[in-house]
Structures are given as C-alpha cells and as structure tokens.
Amino acid sequence: MSQQEFNAVAQRIIKARADACATGPISSDYPHFGMDDAYAVQQLVNRDRLEKGGRVTGYKIGLTSEAVQRQLGVDQPDYGVLFADMERRSGERIDCSQLIAPKAEGEIGFIFKNDLDCRDLTFTEMLAEIECFMPVVEIVDSVVRDWKINIVDTVADNASSALYMVGAKRFDPNGVDFTRLSVSIESEGRDPVRGTGAACLGNPLNATWWLVRKLYDLGTPIRKGHLVLSGAMAPMVNITPGMQLRFCFDQLDELVLKAG
Numbered sequence: 001m002s003q004q005e006f007n008a009v010a011q012r013i014i015k016a017r018a019d020a021c022a023t024g025p026i027s028s029d030y031p032h033f034g035m036d037d038a039y040a041v042q043q044l045v046n047r048d049r050l051e052k053g054g055r056v057t058g059y060k061i062g063l064t065s066e067a068v069q070r071q072l073g074v075d076q077p078d079y080g081v082l083f084a085d086m087e088r089r090s091g092e093r094i095d096c097s098q099l100i101a102p103k104a105e106g107e108i109g110f111i112f113k114n115d116l117d118c119r120d121l122t123f124t125e126m127l128a129e130i131e132c133f134m135p136v137v138e139i140v141d142s143v144v145r146d147w148k149i150n151i152v153d154t155v156a157d158n159a160s161s162a163l164y165m166v167g168a169k170r171f172d173p174n175g176v177d178f179t180r181l182s183v184s185i186e187s188e189g190r191d192p193v194r195g196t197g198a199a200c201l202g203n204p205l206n207a208t209w210w211l212v213r214k215l216y217d218l219g220t221p222i223r224k225g226h227l228v229l230s231g232a233m234a235p236m237v238n239i240t241p242g243m244q245l246r247f248c249f250d251q252l253d254e255l256v257l258k259a260g
Contacts, residue, residue: 005030006037006040006041006044007044009026009030009033009041009156010041010044010045010048010156012026012143013026013041013045013143013156013157014045014048016100016143017143020097020098020099020100022100022101022142022143022144022145022146023143023144023145024144024145025144025145025148025149025150025153026038026041026144026152026153026156026157027149027150027152027153030152033152033156034152035074035078035151035152035155037152038151038152038153038155038156039155039156041155041156042080042081042155042156042157042158042159045156045157045158046081046158049083054083054084054085055083055084056081056082056083056084056226057082057083057084057086057087057226058081058082058109058222058226058227058228058229059079059080059081059082059211059215059222059226059227059228059229060079060080060081060082060138060159060161060164060228060229061077061078061079061159061200061207061208061210061211061228061229061230061231062077062078062079062080062140062154062159062160062161062231063076063077063078063151063154063231064077064199064200064201064207064230064231065199065200065231065232066201073150073151074151076210077201077207077210077211077231078151078154078155078159079159079211079214079215080158080159080160080161081158081161082161082164082227082229086161086162086163086164087163087164087165087166088139088163088164088165088166089165089166089167090137090165090166090167090168090254090255090256090257091256091258092165092258093258093259093260094139094163094165094239094257094258094259094260095260096239096240096241096259096260097241099139099141099162099239100141100142100143101141101142101147102139102140102162102238102239102259103139103140103141103236103237103238103239104137104138104139104140104185104236104237104239104245104247104257105137105138105232105233105234105236105237106135106136106137106183106185106195106232106233106234106247106249106255107135107136107137107138107200107204107229107230107231107232107233108133108134108135108136108178108181108197108200108204108229108230108233109133109134109135109136109164109166109228109229109230110130110132110133110173110204110227110228110230111130111131111132111134111170111225111226111227111228112129112130112131112222112223112224112225112226112228113129113130113224114129114224115221115222115223115224116129116212116215116216116221116222116223117216117221118216119216121212121213121216123205123209126205126208126209126212127173127205130173132170132171132172132173133170133171133173133176134166134167134169134170134171134253135167135169135183135247135249135252135253135255136164136165136166136227136229136255137164137165137245137247137255137257138163138164138165138229138232139162139163139164139165139239139257140160140161140162141160141162141163142154142157142160143157144157164227164229165255165257166255167253167254167255169252169253171252178197178203178204178205179196179197179198179202179203180196180197180198181196181197181204181233181250181252182194182195182196182197182233182249182250183195183196183233183234183247183248183249183250184247184248184250185234185237185245185246185247185248186245186246186248187237187243187244187245187246188243188244193234193235193237194234195232195233195234195235196233196234197233199231199232199233199234200230200231200232200233201231204230204231204233205230207230207231208228208230211228239257239259240259241259241260242259242260243259244256244257244258244259245257245259
C-alpha cells in the first residue's frame with residue numbers, strides 16, 4: 001500500500017462528505033486494503049478536519065455486536081473520532097440534506113474525569129475514572145452507496161460516524177448494572193425497536209475498556225472530559241426527512257430526534 005493510495009481514498013471520503021453524495025465501496029476499488037490501511041485513511045480524513053478547525057471531543061465504538069463482527073469477518077470492534085461540531089441537543093432538528101443515508105442508534109456515553117494515559121490500565125481503574133454516564137443517540141452515515149460496506153469501508157469513513165445527540169441529564173455510574181439498561185426507539189406508524197446494554201460486547205463497559213487500551217497503545221489516550229460512545233444497544237433505524245424518533249432510555253432519559 002502506498003501513501004498515494006491513502007491520500008486518494010481520504011480525498012474521496014472528504015469530497016463525498018462535503019457534497020453529501022455517496023461513492024462506491026472503497027473495499028472494491030482497493031481490495032488489498034486491510035484494517036490498518038483503513039485506519040491510516042481515517043487518520044488522514046480526521047487530520048483534514050483538525051486543520052480546518054475541528055476539535056476532538058471523544059470517540060465512538062462500533063461493531064460491538066458479535067453477530068455483526070462475524071458478518072464482517074472481524075474479531076474486534078472498531079472506533080472513530082467525535083468532533084465538537086458533531087454534537088446536537090435532544091429536540092434539535094437534524095438537517096438530512098447534509099447527510100447521505102443517516103441511521104440512528106441508542107447508546108450509553110461515558111465521560112472521564114482524568115486522562116487515561118496509564119499503561120495496562122485495569123478494568124477497576126477505568127471504572128474509577130468514569131465521571132458520569134448519559135444516554136446518547138448516535139447518528140451514523142456512510143459515504144458508501146446503499147451501506148454496502150465491509151470493515152475497510154466503515155473504518156476509513158471514521159467508523160461511519162456523522163453526529164451525536166445528547167440530553168441534559170448526567171448519571172452516577174456507581175452500582176449501575178449497564179447490561180440491564182434498556183432503550184426503546186419509537187416513531188409513529190412503526191413498531192418499537194428495543195435493546196439493552198448487553199448488546200455491547202456483553203456490557204458497555206467491556207467495549208469502553210477495549211477502546212481505552214487500544215487508544216493508549218496507539219499513543220492517543222482518552223483525555224479528561226472526553227465522551228466515549230460505547231456502541232449500539234439496539235438495531236439502528238433509518239432516518240428520513242419529516243420523521244420524529246423518540247429514544248426512551250428506561251428510568252434515565254428520553255431523547256427526541258427531529259429530522260428535517
């Protein structure tokens with residue numbers, strides 16, 4: 001693989017995002033690309049965003065379902081970077097014209113009180129560093145036409161992350177069984193889509209611990225105040241203009257997504 005190829009793919013993704021226009025599968029045009037190559041492209045795309053004034057606010061974890069991992073032929077999750085201009089508030093209208101084929105997921109987000117730059121950070125130490133948690137809606141979107149993606153396509157495209165939506169409530173993590181937290185995604189004329197925290201590698205904390213160690217090894221540890229989206233609790237749902245989705249996180253909060 002050459003730097004020239006990485007640059008070409010990165011520019012292809014940047015243009016597709018800027019134009020809100022899908023492209024063909026990267027994996028088909030570059031069949032020799034592996035997961036490391038896809039992350040090299042992701043870094044270039046995100047570097048461009050930083051150079052244009054973007055600011056990192058955290059990370060998202062994808063592929064936390066073992067069934068989806070098997071489908072894509074991988075044995076671990078993937079991750080992408082969150083930027084400040086990706087954040088939306090519950091009830092804020094989402095402009096679908098700036099997206100390609102958006103879908104939404106209900107997740108648990110964790111905020112950390114210190115930098116996680118300790119080698120071999122234990123699970124217990126990670127728990128002690130969680131400042132709070134909150135329900136979050138992630139709006140995912142793919143530059144690849146019709147979501148015909150494999151692992152290379154989604155990783156190169158910042159793990160298919162577009163926006164994230166937060167409410168105003170924060171919660172103390174102490175004593176919480178995150179496997180039992182549940183979400184119901186409701187919209188008029190559709191049956192609710194439901195799921196629990198157990199869908200995220202058995203526990204959202206498991207997925208988060210994987211990311212903490214992964215980023216330390218890469219030399220880009222999670223920083224104080226960063227938000228980590230731990231993965232989908234239920235199947236993602238399509239977003240279409242004019243619709244309204246209610247994400248009811250049992251005994252926690254309700255987030256409302258309005259698509260325009």
